Amino acid sequence: MKKKKIITAENRSRRSFLKNSLAIAAGFYIIPRHVLGGRGFIAPSDRLIVAGIGAGGKGESDLNEFFKSGKADIAFLCDVDDRQAAKSRERFPKAKYYKDFREMLEKEGKNFDAVSVSTPDHNHAIQAMAAMQMGKHVYVQKPLTHDIYEARMLTEAALKYKVVTQMGNQGSSGDGVRQLMEWYNAGVIGHVHDVHVWTDRPVWPQGIAWPAKTAPAPSEIDWNLWLGTAPQKDYVENIAPFNWRGWWDYGTGALGDMGCHLIEAPFRVLGLGYPTEAACSVSSYYTGPFRRGYFPESAPAASHVTLKFNDKKGKDHINMHWMDGGIQPERPDELGANEQMGDGGNGVIFVGTKGKMMCDTYGANARLLPLSRNKEVKTRLTIARVPGGANGHYKQWVEACIAGYNSKEANNLSSPFSIAGPLTETVLMGNLAIRSYDVRKIKPNGAAGFDYPGRGIKLLWDGPNMKITNFDDANQFVKRTYREGWALGK
The missing domain is CATH 3.40.50.720 (NAD(P)-binding Rossmann-like Domain)
Incomplete structure (x- = not known):
């Protein structure tokens, strides 16, 4: 044959x-x-x-x-x-x-x-x-x-x-982010100085202790392969296929899960580069008689991260405020009492010197605030749309692969690693701040209690060199150590 x-x-x-x-x-x-x-x-x-x-x-x-x-x-x-x-x-x-x-x-x-x-x-x-x-x-x-x-x-x-x-x-292939770019490029809302981004995630367990009780891995799972680069641990119930998201060994919490969907719009619209500073507060660690405890293996139940960027010209700063776990920004005065902020649980608000604009998850449903401005403001279509919008994201990649690396199709992709890589670094910089917030050290001379050297400080980030310059303990989270037998090639 x-x-x-x-x-x-x-x-x-x-x-x-x-x-x-x-x-x-x-x-x-x-x-x-x-x-x-x-x-x-x-x-x-x-x-x-x-x-x-x-x-x-x-x-x-x-x-x-x-x-x-x-x-x-x-x-x-x-x-x-x-x-x-x-x-x-x-x-x-x-x-x-x-x-x-x-x-x-x-x-x-x-x-x-x-x-x-x-x-x-x-x-x-x-x-x-x-x-x-x-x-x-x-x-x-x-x-x-x-x-x-x-x-x-x-x-x-x-x-x-x-x-x-x-x-x-x-x-990133949707019409919404392109509409936001056209408004911003046309100066409709002036210079953006603050962006508020929020999500209702997590919808999985976070801010809890690692389960003390182990269980046999289901026969259908190769647990060793599932662990891959992560440290060796016994299986616990319900970790797969969904709840791994809340554990630092495997997932990246609410920010990692939704950040690339929500932060992508301001990242692209404002032409952001590496953040220069990061600070945060988290809800997992309460003080006083009702504190829940210290859970370093799990992402917090809720967090508020502030990232600072230089604008395109390097003259002004842009503050990005990320909120998760149900925390939301102050409601804009320009939004009517019965008008929904974002899509309810998630959204982005751009605050400019001449106005505001807002979108939902995935950059969808872009609109100016107050909503009456959407009928008044007319801008030219200057950025080509992806056929099928967000649903065309997959076909766009397929056609670019067929056309080849140096093709027009490949050069016009919505989220190639040249864009997705820096965007992901920005998202993970927020997680670096979250994980650094409660880095603990036992007080010297056997004194009772702990020091919390990460709390209350602002992390200064050298993006090109991937290094926190003012708090070295935070740098342990830039690159983790893989389990023996697993390595990342170059």
């Missing part, structure tokens, strides 16, 4: 060269491809072969969206939890299934073009980096990484390995 040749990224460029050469030679005698292949025909060289690391939950919906683009084939699936992978395996029965992403990459690397990563945050970086080192295009769910150092390494790797990249913050 003749073996079918698989079209990969490597031989696609060769086919394209030959196709273009033949077309030039044929002159006016070219026959349209749709005539040869029938209406709707897509040549093999114009399809993307995708491998999915993380096939359940968000990974399942990501893979479905790639397939719905009409130009992607889901050829390989990988998940450490057979229960999570069940629906994707049923949806794509021809896709070969693996539990260990390293085995899949080693055995099948020549047979696919791109990798989708949708796993717990602590394993994003090693999985995406391994794929990029093989020359594979990558789509990685938000947040891009667990640590600031990892985000910087992936950003640099995308340039080094010349692969097409996209983070899964689909709102």
Whole structure:
């Protein structure tokens, strides 16, 4: 039986060269491809072969969206939890299934073009980096990484390995953020000096002690592979597939979960770079007789983080206020009593010298305040929209991968790592402040109680060098130590 040749990224460029050469030679005698292949025909060289690391939950919906683009084939699936992978395996029965992403990459690397990563945050970086080192295009769910150092390494790797990249913050492809940019660029609200961002997350346990009672891992989960880079710990009930988000070993808390969806709008509209300062307060640690205790393994139940940035011209400062756990900013006077702030639980408000504007999660539903201004203010459409808006985020990446690294499609992506990396670093800088807030030290000479050296101080951040310059204890959270046997390539 003749073996079918698989079209990969490597031989696609060769086919394209030959196709273009033949077309030039044929002159006016070219026959349209749709005539040869029938209406709707897509040549093999114009399809993307995708491998999915993380096939359940968000990974399942990501893979479905790639397939719905009409130009992607889901050829390989990988998940450490057979229960999570069940629906994707049923949806794509021809896709070969693996539990260990390293085995899949080693055995099948020549047979696919791109990798989708949708796993717990602590394993994003090693999985995406391994794929990029093989020359594979990558789509990685938000947040891009667990640590600031990892985000910087992936950003640099995308340039080094010349692969097409996209983070899964689909709102970056929406119309809302582009409308906000057009208003701001036109000077409608003047110079923005403060931004308020809030979310109703967490909707999972946070601000609690690590469970004392362990349990056998379900037979469907390879617990060692699930842990990956994280420290060795016994399984506890309900940690997977959802509640890992509240534990620092695996997740990035409410800020990491929603920050890339909400902070993306001000980050792009205002052209922000690295923050220069960070300060915070958190709700997990009460003083007095009713205090809940000290839970360093868990993100807090609620937090308020303030990040300071220099504006584009480096002359003025912009303060970004992040609030989670149900904390919300003061309601703008320009908003009517029965008019909803953000989408209720989440939102962003830009405060400028000439007015205010607001949006929901994903930068959606952009509007000026008061709402009557939306009928009065007219601006030209100056920024191209993504076909399909936020829903077009997936197809945009698929088409860019097919077109290639230096293509127009790749250069116009909404959230390539060149943007997503610095955005993720900004989000994780907030977490660095949160984790530094309650760094404890036993008082000298055996005195009772603790020192709280992180409380009440402002962290000064050297973004290019990834270093807190005034409180060295905070730098332990910039880059974590992986479990033995796991390493991040470069």
